[in-house]
Amino acid sequence: MTHNSDVLIANLVGNLEPVKPLRFAHGFGLALAAAAVSTVLLIGLYGMRPDLQMGHVNPVHLIATGLYLGLAIAASVTVVVMSRPCVGTDHSGWTWAAAMAALLPAAGLIVGMAGGGDLLSQDSLRHGINCFMIGGAGSLLVFAMLVWWLRKGAPTAPDRAGLVAGIAAGSFGIFAFSLHCAENDIVHIGVWHSAVVLAMAGVGRAIVPSLVRW
Amino acid sequence: MRADEASLARLMAMSQKGDRHAYATLLTECQRWLQRYYSRRIAPAQLDDLVQETLMALHNKLATWDSSRPFLPWLAAIARYRWVDHLRRLYRADECELDTDFAGHDDEPAISARISIDRLLGILPDAQARAIELVKIEGLSIAEASQATGQSESLIKVNIHRGLKKLAHMVEKA
Numbered sequence: 528m529t530h531n532s533d534v535l536i537a538n539l540v541g542n543l544e545p546v547k548p549l550r551f552a553h554g555f556g557l558a559l560a561a562a563a564v565s566t567v568l569l570i571g572l573y574g575m576r577p578d579l580q581m582g583h584v585n586p587v588h589l590i591a592t593g594l595y596l597g598l599a600i601a602a603s604v605t606v607v608v609m610s611r612p613c614v615g616t617d618h619s620g621w622t623w624a625a626a627m628a629a630l631l632p633a634a635g636l637i638v639g640m641a642g643g644g645d646l647l648s649q650d651s652l653r654h655g656i657n658c659f660m661i662g663g664a665g666s667l668l669v670f671a672m673l674v675w676w677l678r679k680g681a682p683t684a685p686d687r688a689g690l691v692a693g694i695a696a697g698s699f700g701i702f703a704f705s706l707h708c709a710e711n712d713i714v715h716i717g718v719w720h721s722a723v724v725l726a727m728a729g730v731g732r733a734i735v736p737s738l739v740r741w
Numbered sequence: 742m743r744a745d746e747a748s749l750a751r752l753m754a755m756s757q758k759g760d761r762h763a764y765a766t767l768l769t770e771c772q773r774w775l776q777r778y779y780s781r782r783i784a785p786a787q788l789d790d791l792v793q794e795t796l797m798a799l800h801n802k803l804a805t806w807d808s809s810r811p812f813l814p815w816l817a818a819i820a821r822y823r824w825v826d827h828l829r830r831l832y833r834a835d836e837c838e839l840d841t842d843f844a845g846h847d848d849e850p851a852i853s854a855r856i857s858i859d860r861l862l863g864i865l866p867d868a869q870a871r872a873i874e875l876v877k878i879e880g881l882s883i884a885e886a887s888q889a890t891g892q893s894e895s896l897i898k899v900n901i902h903r904g905l906k907k908l909a910h911m912v913e914k915a
Contacts (some may be wrong), residue, residue: 535793536768539800545759546804611805612818680804683822741798741822 529666554607554676558695561672562599565665566703573661573707585711591631591720595702596604598624598724602695606673609688610680618684621691628698628724635717646714655719658701658708662723670727677739685736694733697724744770750812757803768796771816778820783827795823832877869904872897877905909912 578585601624609618639646646655675693682688701723710716744752749770755763775792783791790856798819806815868890875886876897887894 532789532793532796535796536765536772539768539796540761540765543759543761543764545758546757548757548807549804550807611807611824612802612815613810613811614817615816615822616814616818629884632759679804681798681805681819682820683818741801741826 536615536664549611549676549680551607551611554610554680555604557672557676558603558607558669558699562699562703564670566706568667569661569703570706572594575706576709578678578709579706587711587713587716588705591698591713591716592702592705593703594624594628594631595698595720595724598628599695599698599702600624602698603669603673604697606692606725607676609684609691609693610677612681612683618687618691619693621694622708627693631713631717632721633717635714635721639714639718646718651715654710658704658710658715658719659722659726660716662701662704662720663726664700665703666696666723666727669698669699670731674731674738676733677735681741682739685739686732688726688739689733689735691731691732692735693727693729694724696731697727700727703705746811746813749816750808753806753812754808757806757808770912771799772796774816775820779824783822787827790897791823791827794827795820798823846915865904865907868892868896869900869907872900873904873908876901 576588593690601621605618605621608616648653673695677685677692701720703721704722704723705716706721749767752763752767752770756767772792775795776788779788779791799816802819806812862874865873871890872886872892875881875889876883881889883894883897886892886897892899892900
């Protein structure tokens with residue numbers, strides 16, 4: 528056995544090539560760049576909300592968009608940190624941002640069940656599905672970038688890394704599409720916009736572990 | 742003599758730049774460290790395989806160490822991941838090899854492994870611990886475990902699944 532280990536070490540030494548260490552700033556910068564490209568693409572394709580174009584802001588829209596952006600940044604930081612193994616590193620920071628963002632679907636459901644929103648009408652459903660589909664599509668570039676980074680790295684909890692990568696991508700995607708979506712209704716935002724984050728989290732949790740190779 | 746953190750970090754930084762002499766020294770030191778790390782965690786017969794798997798993981802993931810951070814926590818994280826992965830593979834393979842591995846000529850590893858397993862199982866709810874013990878350790882079938890415990894067969898499966906997941910999570914966080 529010792530002999531086998533010696534042979535292995537000799538082979539590994541023989542195959543050694545210089546490597547460029549993964550830097551946090553590089554990984555996070557790539558995630559932000561992908562998010563910026565997605566945002567520009569979505570706004571270029573669909574246009575910006577009229578009130579934003581005129582320099583006005585709606586408080587509900589501002590808070591919701593800010594919460595998604597905060598969650599996206601916190602989750603992206605966590606994914607990049609998770610790509611570099613280190614005992615004792617805390618990977619739970621994103622959960623606080625997620626807890627705050629969870630107020631949106633909670634508020635949306637409460638208001639919706641109290642009859643304060645028109646969740647099930649034909650128009651509402653069509654608009655919601657539209658936001659869900661385009662927001663989800665807007666997540667894909669960030670998701671691909673984070674998965675690529677995780678594959679380069681060495682996440683020791685691939686399932687959790689996949690979940691958080693999905694949350695980061697979904698949050699960036701719906702943040703970008705929120706700059707177009709003119710809806711200020713908390714029921715629409717809480718249900719359909721949050722659904723993008725949840726769906727991408729599920730996708731990340733399901734597929735990333737099999738994509739990460741050690 | 743054991744290499745200290747500073748020496749290992751220096752060797753690793755040189756290895757990342759392609760210094761093969763430093764890398765050979767580093768891998769030899771890591772091999773010794775890993776043998777100590779795993780010796781109390783797995784059966785002796787599996788030790789060398791796991792050390793070699795971890796050395797290969799270290800080689801493949803050389804770029805994930807940042808020279809501004811300590812080396813040993815990085816190595817320990819990779820070692821722990823490989824260990825948890827090894828445990829998962831053992832459970833998934835539904836191995837009866839546990840019997841042959843642990844009931845070899847030297848009883849001490851079997852006894853210490855059993856103590857460790859008992860301690861881990863003690864943290865789980867009784868129903869989950871009992872299901873894992875009967876099916877995964879004593880080798881009963883799901884139907885036999887169901888009869889022995891009074892739990893339905895599907896509940897036995899659910900308890901094994903949840904219990905193993907909880908154990909893996911605890912080991913990861915340890």
